[in-house]
Amino acid sequence: MATIGDVARHAGVAASTVSYVLSGKRSISPETRQRVQASVDALGYRPNASARALASHRSNVLALVIPLRAGMHVPVMMQFATAVVTSARRYDHDVLLLTADEGATGLERVQQSALVDAVVVMDIELHDERVPLLRALDLPSILIGFPLDAEGLTCIDLDFVRAAELCVDHLAGLGHQRIGLLGTPSAVYERQTGFAHRTREGFRAAVARHGIHGLETPCEPAHEAVMATVEQLLREEPELTGLVVQNEPIIGPLLDVLRSLGRRVPEDMSVLAICADDVAEGQRPRLSSVAIPAEEIGQQAVELLISKLDGLAPPAGTLVPAVLTARASSGPAPQLDRSTTA
């Protein structure tokens, strides 16, 4: 493997000159630059990452902490992860994978051994144990998700409060009076995961504002659980005509269940999902939805982190605006028999 010294010799310059050609940190004459570049190409030179990191105090590696916790929907996480890796590469960084079960320890470890320059943390809880550590740790970080107290931290996430509000507004606008929020598995609420809580908040606030009736329930990702939950919802509120779903894996089962209960979508029941666009598009009928722009969020997360590494002070909190796309699964509230005969 060629070293910077080999390149220097080949080009007839000093090693430092090669370094400056590569980094662009000092001006180099065009002739020299070209000669060096030619030598780099000829020798297939690639700087040694460790040596570079040792000398420059920069490893050009980001850590990504991914959650492996009960109730989280894996494909969405992977979308985040992929976006992070892809974006990192654009800024010439690599990504080290940390599982959440190494927890706070893992963060300390990679920081103290200078393995990584910065860290992206996913799946933030309202009272996340990693938050105080992150504040203390002198390791640039970005959280995908907001803890309750985000003081001193940089966070980004979809505006889930607004997402829920948009759904409720949409349904209320269509005349629905009784709607339900079919949420994540209860484990996710119990952990006080930020996005689930905020969605619920937004739902409650919007329902109250519209003066309509809103039910909420968690839901486990199994066909039977969906059936049971929907039946329970309809028992509590037989005149339910709208459903907001924040739970990707149950979307398919939910539509089946409604079908088997003889409730047509959207004629008898409007369904709105908070999920990735392709998932919404893939259902029959195509679901009206608020998209979870995983790619955009992952990308922005990396950009924020890179700007931090460049010594800038990016905004502490970034809420990606929620956007509702009306498709085929939501329509005007049905005229209930009761209301016409009453």
Place this chain on the structure above:
Amino acid sequence: MATIGDVARHAGVAASTVSYVLSGKRSISPETRQRVQASVDALGYRPNASARALASHRSNVLALVIPLRAGMHVPVMMQFATAVVTSARRYDHDVLLLTADEGATGLERVQQSALVDAVVVMDIELHDERVPLLRALDLPSILIGFPLDAEGLTCIDLDFVRAAELCVDHLAGLGHQRIGLLGTPSAVYERQTGFAHRTREGFRAAVARHGIHGLETPCEPAHEAVMATVEQLLREEPELTGLVVQNEPIIGPLLDVLRSLGRRVPEDMSVLAICADDVAEGQRPRLSSVAIPAEEIGQQAVELLISKLDGLAPPAGTLVPAVLTARASSGPAPQLDRSTTA
């Protein structure tokens, strides 16, 4: 951040002695060892990863190439990835995430920059473009999956041929005469992904051996596609009584479709799945299945890799034995009306 020099000074020894205490590569007197250890603890010393890597030519980082290709089932991949990360940590290694779309380039890059010591590659095709590179690249590697020509490479995977055979044997043993293989999305076959091909091979061989009738079809992961595919299968072979499924995301929809077609499982139709055990357990009825032991495979992959790094020559190919667990979804072949009235 404390350096090895700080520790040495604190303990009153040479830096090299500290190094030897930490690595155990030379014998150290118990007193010295303890004194050094105490200093390490007192100062909270953690070796600098770059310096260590530079001096020792070992980064203690493995690369994991994960596929993000059409038709792959994400949760299973994540299980592999998690197992790899967790196992790697047990051997004091970290894991760098490479997306498959950086392809061969990415492998070359991390090797030439000495970022990683070895690499785990997932989602291997029969004629994988990375295989020749891997052979040439002087970078210890392990493939999860077998290319057609595995010469010179170390591979591990579930024995999918045997998995399919077990399924067919099981159904044939129950008297089924006409069975189908509901496979992965066609993109996976078109790429000639190893596991899908080998399952098909095993299915064909076993069906021939038993002298029974076997149909095969790919299937896309959408409710309608499942419906269409099953209908097509039943049109071609109305007396189909057994189904082998290798396609996790369609399992739920498949059971729905069979229900809606009035085919009871297992009375009218036996269903066998090749999928993770928890998925099989989570269905109603609980599915008879051949498990995909992602955790075990990921772990073994790391162990093989570590042994390679230790200069050993592990077996070139490891086939993890397939195990069939009979649950509630498979039963004796129904006596068809035709056969009783004929």
Place this chain on the structure above:
DNA sequence: GTTGACAGTCGAAGCGCTTCGACAATACCA
């Protein structure tokens, strides 16, 4: 009582890079 062998420790070299200060050589201004 000498000789080896071995355990335990040290110092120095070196891994491959970045970066700082120095130094020509050239350009620019009055």
Place this chain on the structure above:
DNA sequence: TGGTATTGTCGAAGCGCTTCGACTGTCAAC
């Protein structure tokens, strides 16, 4: 025309660690 910037390059130091050879004692063996 001299003095001051500016540009382009070099050499050396140093990042924090591992590892090699060398050195000093001890102890067993003869």
